[in-house]
Amino acid sequence: MAKYGEYLKKQFPLIDEDLKKYVEDILDNGAGEFEDEEEVFEAIGEVLQGISEKTEDDIKDICSQLLHMLQPDHQGMNNGPRKVLDAPIHLASMTSNLTETQPELKSIWLQTRDDNLKVDAKKLEKAEAKLQQKQGKRSDVKAAPVAAPVLQTATASQVTSKKDSKLEAKGTNRTQDIRIENFDIAYGDRVLLQGADLVLAFGRRYGLVGRNGLGKTTLLRMISAKQLKIPSHISILHVEQEVVGDDTIALQSVLECDFVREGLLRREKEINASISNGATDPALSSELSEVYAQLENIEADKAPARASIILSGLGFTPEMQARATRTFSGGWRMRLALARALFSKPDLLLLDEPTNMLDIKAIIWLENYLQNWPTTLLVVSHDRNFLDTVPTDIMHLHSQRIDTYRGNYEQFHKTKTEKHKNQQREFEAQQQHRAHVQEFIDRFRYNANRASSVQSKIKMLEKLPELKPVEKEVDVTLRFPETEPLSPPILQINEVGFYYSKDKVIFTNVNLGATLESRICIVGDNGAGKTTLLKIIMGILSPTSGLRSVHRGLKFGYFSQHHVDQLEMNVNSVELLQKDYPGKTIEEYRRQLGSFGVSGDLALQTIGSLSGGQKSRVAFARMCMGNPNFLVLDEPTNHLDIETIEALGKGINKYTGGVILVSHDERLIRMVCKELWICGGGTVASIEGGFDEYRKIVERELEAANK
Template identity: 40%
Template sequence: MLRIDGLTFRIAGRTILDGASATVPDGHRVGLIGHNGAGKSTLLRLILGQYHPDEGEIVIERRAKIGTVAQEAPGGDETPLDVVLAGDAERAELLKAAETEQDGHRLAEIHERLATIGAHAGPARAQRILAGLGFDEAAQGRPMRSFSGGWRMRVALAAVLFAEPDLLLLDEPTNYLDLEGTLWLEDFLARYPRTLIIVSHDRDLLNKAVGHILHLEQGKLTLYAGGFDRFVKTRAEKIANLEAQRQKQDAARKHLQSFVDRFRYKATKAKQAQARLKMIEKMEPLPELPGEQRIDFSFPCKDELAPPVVTLEGAAVGYEGRPPVLRNLNLRIDPDDRIALLGSNGNGKSTFAKLIAGRLAPAAGEVRRAPKLRPGFFAQHQQDEFHLDETPINHMAALLPKASPTEVRSRLGAFGFGATLAETPVGRLSGGEKARLLFALMAVDAPNMIILDEPTNHLDIQAREALVAAVNDYAGAVILISHDRHLIEACADRLWLVAGGTVKPFEGDMEDYRRQVLAGAFDEGPVKSAAAPSADRKDQRREAARQREALAPLVKRVKAIETQMEKLAKDLAKTEAALADPKNFADPARLADLGKQRADLLKAQEAAENDWLEAQEALEAAS
């Protein structure tokens, strides 16, 4: 599908790719990884033809359709469903041509191609993709102008997934998704039937959705089999073997050189010394050991508090002039709590975090905080408050007016800001560097509670691992909102579900939550907690039998509709075959009759698909 051969590319004199080569076979799902600034996005632009290499070439299978997420989604009166359906340009063009085409032979070809690409099932498929990315039925029919930029980017992602290109290129697609959307996308991409290259720093996505890792390091590309965890193990073994070879080669060189130094000027040994010199010269230098980019930082905590840190009794919270977003909050947070908030975007996770942080006052009920509580709050939108022409030193010095320049630099250095980076204008920092600057500024007051709202956006894998270590070493309470499942599983020991207008503990683990998200449980309100494992087996069997009996009518209805859909599909195929039969081209009346039959069958098929979707959703909800 894709061959990269000796690719070299430079930007402003800096070499990004240096003779890089790799081959991605047809049907492979590949995760493209590398530290921030390594050139991953640049490589995607080269594949798309937006950049042109200085040397080498990129060869893509002939006639392969390449797709990527559009930079912007429309913001007019079109609905998300309209935009997604238009994402498959071939389907849209064929449907438009079918409405105006007069030539019977050409019309038959059009209908044959539409049948081949499954065009008539398009609306149902588009609806499923949008639903997976968080758009309910009502949202799918709203005008695009009513959505924020993040939701429009979800529509752009849905459009390219619907188009199902032969080569799909995705660059950090989860940055605009919540955890629920990320879990759905992970499952969708794991079953993607064509070639996929995805840039991501999400470990779970790279373990579950791809079968190979393409590592970009020091301008070179290396393809590894397996997901991310296997890549880490294989690469560690490769580095260890390389180091062992280097030590062995150094020992051999030292031994040979010792002989040469002793005997090169002794007549009887001169030839042997020269032979050993040639052996040393012929030793091929081993490649340099790859340098690991390591980042370490920590969150200081002083004034540790006695429990409870925060208590909520009958509390409600919302925004002025609007009904409360969350009600009936009866919760308690202790100093050693590590709590992750689950729930779809829009359910109120950030609102709840602001209430805990004291940035929103309760609309009802009571919120009691420890007198010395000092929360630190991290939110991605705070990056918009940076002064882009000022440096990290300026921002840190503003918070520490009495600190010496050495102390200011030391504070920044603890979060990976060396001398050069600390003096770089914020406008020129990468997204990950801005996030680390936010961490550094948040840590200034040594808060005894930290609230992290999507902290991993733009962080590479090394920085994410540093964040995991920093959170686990932190002495205070932690409230975490993240679409990164690895971060939640590594750091949180309690899960709270924000859904149905309130916040309640979720008793299952992340795997329970994932299963229920993919089953559509969150579409019908709060996700249910995992069943208690201690139930008696006989009672469990009885309950299972009762559920099967209750579900039987729904199962029967789904199967009946599926049988109807199979019959309609066969009838439609026969009709389209007749339309494509040259024998019927000379009989206009026959063609007209067949055209009417086909139109009726398409309407019946669409109605059956809608009935099937409703029945399936009812069955899943009941299950």
């Protein structure tokens, strides 16, 4: 320990002794568990970044050195044992690695690659080794080699009209509307859409909704990759991958999206340089005048202000706008990608769960901004309030087809409900009519006097259109475990303060009490310390001042998106629970998964093949397998569909334990919140008036910022 303690002191001379001890404890506890430097960085990187001006790459280098100190024989180090290659070198993998070390080889936007389909060779090799080890324990027979999983890919096919094909071939197609008719999309052997139609009218804003796992994200990827054919002159931008970090400052990164402006400014510099060097060609002066005219025509001088407004709305302070993109975390780089898209104004903007990366203030700003969006927008979102505010139309993906409804989500819900009622009434009326006619036929089938009537009735039945009963979507239920009552006090933090370094205080004098009846919701800007507060409540972090006291019988269940992302991808859900909670029957594991909507064949699919929302439900099931009596939920709605968020709210309300929730989903907060805490300004404070009052505060702040 002394060795890497000295190394930490050398790298961070100003590190507080308590903080150094905290980092050393993490390294001691995880010494044998860290697989690579990325895992070390995940464990202590945020803490180390908070106490220095070092870049993320510098911190990663330090984490790599620490890993070598913890595990001197670690394979990743240059002075570790050499590994003899036992397989051909795969050049495509080498190229992929090269693009990561040479950012200039990599496009700032990645639109056509489905990251979910990548296989990490190292992780796959480890997973195979673990599985073989398990098989070896169960049997004395030598384990058979494990076959690598077959990669599934999404495929699309569509019928195109001859008229559109001719216009496209001639280059005379100028329509801004998009019509994708009679198309199919499959993912491996599974058909997601069949004979579907998609019509996007220019200038309309469409919200795409549907249950998790039905193919919403895949559809967006098929459109952005142009595997579904649309007119070639229509520009598409799909905000899916974060901006690659380099030395470009954030504001310039956004401005670079305007290729016309950037090209004109570059040409202006070239011409001025030539004139300064003594060039006398009159054509240069004429071209320079033309460049100036074009710059004035596109209002190039106003572009920095417009880009700054967008960045500010998404939470970037003036100081952050002047920072290099490599200094930002993945979440902030995703915001940069969104800012670039909003600044670019493509003909078709595709957004997939844009509110996942935003706090409530940024969500409200984005809602207001997109209401004046000038081109076509197609957005996948689970945020009910966002869908009530932004879209002009709702597209409902279900039963391998897409139905379009005019209006926002609330209007869609009413119309769909009424439509289903009418369809069911019509079906039931027809069934009664059929039964009545069939009864007549059966009664008089052998009556010669009624033969003609019977024949006419039979023909009438044959001509009746065949109506089908309304296919009801299966209701989602999330059932949290029953808990035993505990005598108070349950949970108390008094005069608590916390800082990563003395010049970076997160909060001071926090007083918070909770019982098994508590439904506390914590809101605040990103970076205000919400997740840090949760970790102090659970005892993962120790406060730098104040006291934390908990009932000895209190058992926390912690959910965060971080846990979802770290699920083992090469096993199925039953195997995952079996590994974490051994000794139970298969029926118990399946019953637990079924409590969170993961049932049937879904429980036997590899976790890597599940949608984001389905993975979240698996993470809920795993969290509750330990029967917690107090839930701490950090942004639990990311990737959940609307129906599952509703089920989550109902499940929390029925739960007999305590709940502390960090969320930006307005509807969920309104469903469950009994006590609202605002985290920000170095403290945490309760607010009278609940979410309505908080929303008013945020809107006043946005109005003041826009003046």
